[in-house]
Amino acid sequence: MIADEHAAGSGARVRALLPDVGLALGVFVALNVVGRLIAGPRFDATGAWISLPGGTGAAVFKAMLAATLIARGLGPLRRGWVRAAGVVCLLAVAAAAAWDTLVYFALLIEGRIATPLPLPGSALVLPLSLALASSAGRPGPARTWSWGQVVRSLATAAGVALALPLVLMLTFGPTRYAREADAIVVFGARVYSDGRPSLALADRVDEGIRLYHAGLAPTVIMSGAIDEDHGVSEPVAMQARAIAAGVPAEAIVLDELGVDTAATVAVTSEWLQQRGARRVLAVSHYYHEPRVKLLFQRAGMLAYTVPARMSRRLLKEPWFIGREVLAYYAAWLAPLLPGR
Missing domain, CATH: 3.40.50.620 (HUPs)
Incomplete structure (x- = not known):
């Protein structure tokens, strides 16, 4: 019984962090979208975590994704159609992450890549996007922004900012893509x-x-x-x-x-x-x-x-x-x- 209560409490704490995690990720995606408009398509670094089709359609999708994550971070999505659109966006991200993960392991099995840690970043994006989709689909009361909540949100944002390049260093970084080149x-x-x-x-x-x-x-x-x-x-x-x-x-x-x-x-x-x-x-x-x-x-x-x-x-x-x-x-x- 005590173990069950502890697990339930841990789950509740994780769910409570999801809006802040999503808010930080939404700002990151939004910066990539804005940077793409200012500096050109090569500015966008989101492809390091997940592969999405290029072009204007992808940029529009990323703008919608950023808006969903930021809005959900600031409070529950009120309108049903907005929640549905947000869930669809995040499920699309999950589907792309699942595909990237399958491709990664196919390349690994074929011997076209090698790594001491067979864990692609997309394998982490997949459960996170599903969790964020679940969070976006739940209605709830408005968030109260006390000073304590602001501090917790900023601390979460700092943690996400630290984690993003670290994930790349520990998953993409050790992977060997050796093949013929110029x-x-x-x-x-x-x-x-x-x-x-x-x-x-x-x-x-x-x-x-x-x-x-x-x-x-x-x-x-x-x-x-x-x-x-x-x-x-x-x-x-x-x-x-x-x-x-x-x-x-x-x-x-x-x-x-x-x-x-x-x-x-x-x-x-x-x-x-x-x-x-x-x-x-x-x-x-x-x-x-x-x-x-x-x-x-x-x-x-x-x-x-x-x-x-x-x-x-x-x-x-x-x-x-x-x-x-x-x-x-x-x-x-x-x-x-x-x-x-």
């Missing part, structure tokens, strides 16, 4: 004053070497910067390691303008597009891959992400993950900022 782009990392690559850089270069030897691309682009403190070039150090591992020097292209992720994507995308190339294998660490994918997509490149296999866990890995949450949002919102 080039392999290896993202730089720290190099020491004696020219030795850091552990993170060595792991990334070694992954690029494996992809080249597997015959998946004819060119390896080593992208990074020249260290401001000691003047050693990351790409030169990366090149030396690759040549020592049997990659021909003529197959390696150096990009010393890759001072950050956005610069690497911009420079390598322009270089490849000038040569008629559109498909890249993007090599970095798993927590970095969602942002890499986002930026390559906006540059008009088809990027297949391949996370570097880590020879051991990085000491600063938690710090890198936390920093990447902020970096992901900065990259996502960059086209809307003045002067961009």
Whole structure:
């Protein structure tokens, strides 16, 4: 009996959070819709969580979805037809998530992708969208907005904002989409004053070497910067390691303008597009891959992400993950900022 009461209480608390979760997600979807109108279709990042058809129809659907989630977050949907429309929108999201999940596992079974954690983000979107549909379909009393409720809603919104990129890092990030492409782009990392690559850089270069030897691309682009403190070039150090591992020097292209992720994507995308190339294998660490994918997509490149296999866990890995949450949002919102 006590266990039943505890379970019922936990369920009630979860249901009480759903409107706030939906409100936060509605704002996120709305920002994507507005960003699409301002910066163009490539701004929209919702495809990282769920695949929907492109075009104006999809944008209208997302606007309806955002309106439903925001309205339900502010209070119950009063009119029956509004509740019905909201439920239909959320059930459509659930159907798309179910389809994405089936496709993911089909690719996994066929061996076209590989991952240490067989859990796509769509498998999380599916139950959440069903729960939100149930919440949207229930009438109820108006919400009372005390200061305590406002604080709880803001805390929930912060949790959702933190969870969105983390879900991508832990589901999409570790998944290997290795396949034939026009080039392999290896993202730089720290190099020491004696020219030795850091552990993170060595792991990334070694992954690029494996992809080249597997015959998946004819060119390896080593992208990074020249260290401001000691003047050693990351790409030169990366090149030396690759040549020592049997990659021909003529197959390696150096990009010393890759001072950050956005610069690497911009420079390598322009270089490849000038040569008629559109498909890249993007090599970095798993927590970095969602942002890499986002930026390559906006540059008009088809990027297949391949996370570097880590020879051991990085000491600063938690710090890198936390920093990447902020970096992901900065990259996502960059086209809307003045002067961009």
